[in-house]
Amino acid sequence: MRVLIAYSSKYGSTKDCARKLADKLNCDTEVIDVKKSKPDPRVYDAVIIGGPVYMGKINKPTAVYCELYKELLLSKPLGLFICHMDREKDVNHQISSVYPEELVAHSKVSKGFGGAYLVSNMNFFYKMIIKKAAGVTENKKDIFNKEIDMFAEQFNNIINK
Numbered sequence: 551m552r553v554l555i556a557y558s559s560k561y562g563s564t565k566d567c568a569r570k571l572a573d574k575l576n577c578d579t580e581v582i583d584v585k586k587s588k589p590d591p592r593v594y595d596a597v598i599i600g601g602p603v604y605m606g607k608i609n610k611p612t613a614v615y616c617e618l619y620k621e622l623l624l625s626k627p628l629g630l631f632i633c634h635m636d637r638e639k640d641v642n643h644q645i646s647s648v649y650p651e652e653l654v655a656h657s658k659v660s661k662g663f664g665g666a667y668l669v670s671n672m673n674f675f676y677k678m679i680i681k682k683a684a685g686v687t688e689n690k691k692d693i694f695n696k697e698i699d700m701f702a703e704q705f706n707n708i709i710n711k
């Protein structure tokens with residue numbers, strides 16, 4: 551069983567989550583940044599897609615990958631995750647609003663993994679937005695490790711059936 555985790559990340563928290571998830575899957579897993587390459591899903595038995603939410607949208611390389619391979623992804627066992635810091639919006643609603651409807655409907659597992667504000671690495675514009683929208687001026691990490699564990703457990707059950 552060969553599983554692809556196709557993710558994109560601006561500041562690294564989605565990359566960390568993708569790697570944590572890979573460590574917990576009981577199969578041969580490849581973790582690939584879709585900003586750097588766009589692996590063909592046909593080579594894999596199952597695919598997990600992840601990306602961070604920025605201003606209500608999934609990070610662009612993840613969106614581009616979903617559009618590029620949408621039809622093929624609909625023929626594979628599929629998992630979806632997001633990294634996100636808005637704690638007021640329902641996670642399932644956020645997932646439904648950032649990924650294509652067909653992929654959400656087809657996905658076997660979907661979860662939010664929390665995220666992080668890496669303020670020290672942000673440009674001036676992002677720092678301003680985060681200060682204004684969330685009152686955050688220093689680095690802040692809030693990863694939901696339990697959600698990663700649950701995602702892995704559910705996905706392991708699906709692929710090892």
Ligand SMILES: Cc1cc2nc3c(=O)[nH]c(=O)nc-3n(C[C@H](O)[C@H](O)[C@H](O)COP(=O)(O)O)c2cc1C
Binds near residue numbers: 560564634637
């Ligand atoms: C400018 C900016 C806008 C953001 N917009 C949202 C948002 O609309 N909803 C949300 O839940 N999180 C939002 N976030 C939080 C990111 O999703 C979070 O920081 C995520 O962990 C970033 O992932 P990355 O480190 O992989 O890039 C935003 C963060 C920044 C810096």
